Amino acid sequence: MVKDTSNEIKFVKNAIGNWVSDHTEIEVMSADTLEVATTEIDAYGDTVYCFIQKIDDTYKIGDDGHILFKLDPGVTDTDLYQTAEEIALGAGFEFDQSSAEISVQTAKVDIAQAVEKLAQLQVAISYLE
Numbered sequence: 001m002v003k004d005t006s007n008e009i010k011f012v013k014n015a016i017g018n019w020v021s022d023h024t025e026i027e028v029m030s031a032d033t034l035e036v037a038t039t040e041i042d043a044y045g046d047t048v049y050c051f052i053q054k055i056d057d058t059y060k061i062g063d064d065g066h067i068l069f070k071l072d073p074g075v076t077d078t079d080l081y082q083t084a085e086e087i088a089l090g091a092g093f094e095f096d097q098s099s100a101e102i103s104v105q106t107a108k109v110d111i112a113q114a115v116e117k118l119a120q121l122q123v124a125i126s127y128l129e
Helices: 006-022 066-071 078-090 107-128
Strands: 025-030 033-041 047-055 058-062 094-096 101-106
Touching: 033 107, 047 107, 058 107, 066 078, 066 107, 078 094, 078 107, 101 107
Parallel strands: none
Antiparallel strands: 025 033, 033 047, 047 058, 058 101, 094 101
16 A cells, blocks of 8 residues: 655655755845846856846846856857857757857746756756866
8 A cells, every 4th residue: 555645745845945945045136137046056066146137027037148158258169159059049048149148038927947947057058168
């Protein structure tokens, strides 16, 4: 007979959500922009940041070009940028070639999911170098 574990599952899910919330730092950058220090750590052992900018009725979740700048500040490795762009586009994000920013526009209800996916994407890209 299988024991009913729904209470344990609910407890663990809530505990994970609470831990992530407690370990996520958010700073106000401007009247329309927040900086989120996520719980994700990149290949260099650094905290991964995302930026949330309110634009009319939607939100732009982006990395402000930070991950690629960290990997190649001189913008000399065109293969790295092309690969990162392909990965970002394949994951459903936009890629600004002039600033190397990876971003996505989303509704308010989807902000948390977009931040988490962008943070995970930045971690993956950080291992390209």
